[in-house]
Amino acid sequence: MVEPKSSRQRSKTQDQHIYEEIFDAILEQRLWPGTRLKEESLGEIFGVSRTIIRRTLSRLAHERVAVFEPNRGAFVAEPDISDARQILDARRLMELAIVERVAERASSIKGEFKKLYDLIEQEHKSSAAADKGTAIRLSGEFHLELARLSGNKPLEGFLHSLVPQTSLIIALYQAKEGSRCAIDEHSRLLDALKLGDAEEAKCLMGEHLDHIEERLALDESPGNRNLAKVFGRRAEKAGA
Amino acid sequence: MVEPKSSRQRSKTQDQHIYEEIFDAILEQRLWPGTRLKEESLGEIFGVSRTIIRRTLSRLAHERVAVFEPNRGAFVAEPDISDARQILDARRLMELAIVERVAERASSIKGEFKKLYDLIEQEHKSSAAADKGTAIRLSGEFHLELARLSGNKPLEGFLHSLVPQTSLIIALYQAKEGSRCAIDEHSRLLDALKLGDAEEAKCLMGEHLDHIEERLALDESPGNRNLAKVFGRRAEKAGA
DNA sequence: GACTGACAAATTGTATACAATCTACCTATC
């Protein structure tokens, strides 16, 4: 039997729901960097007042996934190249620390690996169905679930902010399309983790992150930037 | 000549001001873990409506320095022993990464070390004046300034959340009084950093954190806990 | 035609009103 939730308990989960909708849209790259997040529009979409939307946006802003421009409202963040380097540097630090901790705890959390295998399987399916958005999101969720299994809530929280920011960086700076290898990398990483092999797991995670970064064009010289992306984004904005 | 700020620009800095007042009060241990943060009272103190206070509290809640209890309001966080271990673990990871990055950049940010020396000097003065609260806060600010000099904004942000949380942990679990050595540790760390000696700096930071943790009573068995603290806190609450 | 200024519309920022909920106290009952 389901507990009859009071209207205010319901609203708390609704808050979370709105947040996750926007979060997922960013992970799936349906929401492009720079997109304006108009409070009233979002309020109408989700059937709540601006108060609630504003709280959600403030959470996203705190996680640096959105930014508030004074008197102009909230926008999906557009990390510049310097931001991108810092974010990826921080993410590497976190991810290595996380796999280290998961490997250490491997024997005591054996039952909890199931969700990771499920995520990999779903990733395979989405990839086979050429559902790129879902595949990207699931890849992010794999990393977030790993963070949860680290048993360290602050680290989990930090990664929760870094994963969508990485998604924005990929949207802005990815030069080459991603090969299908990412899923296999997740698989091999998980195998090493189950064995509690911290060194191997850290090595695999490091390579995994290398592969993500290799596909980015993060040099300062504007000449090397992908012009199609630059103008493509303008076109996207105008069309929306 | 000072720009005449509009009322809304002023309000933005006011926001920051309220946040810092509460943040500092926690660093200086004037605000004890578990203290209720009543919205209307804070609004009267700072001369703003609950809307503004609520935004500040929500920021503190994101940083895990405050917690919202549904329909009961916000309280200063009370990390339990498990939380404390995770926070200190995360903090060590961050601090070591930060000194590594500061040491790497040492030659290119030479002019920026001045503030750190100033902070150490102020720490000495507060310590000499037996102004314990200020001394603790300045110690925290030293670590935050270090984080700023790392040149990595995400890492700086994470540490900004971990420093006040550490303050709460010390308030709750410190068994032995801190010796005066901490300031000298900051001095020696800074010397190593200026020379760009990353290994030495990391070693010193590791020891510095060891010393903080050594003074805590973080074992699970309740019998070993400081009973005076447990009941002292109740008395404090009732008296407030 | 390009530029400036002013007005109108749209949007955000803040305060406040109202509803939902919790807390404390009091009373009735055993």
Add this chain to the structure above:
DNA sequence: GATAGGTAGATTGTATACAATTTGTCAGTC
């Protein structure tokens, strides 16, 4: 006296009204 129930007051949660600001448009001027 202890306990359950119920009412009043205090407090939070949400929506909304209003003020401040920005943005877009359109005359008017050069």
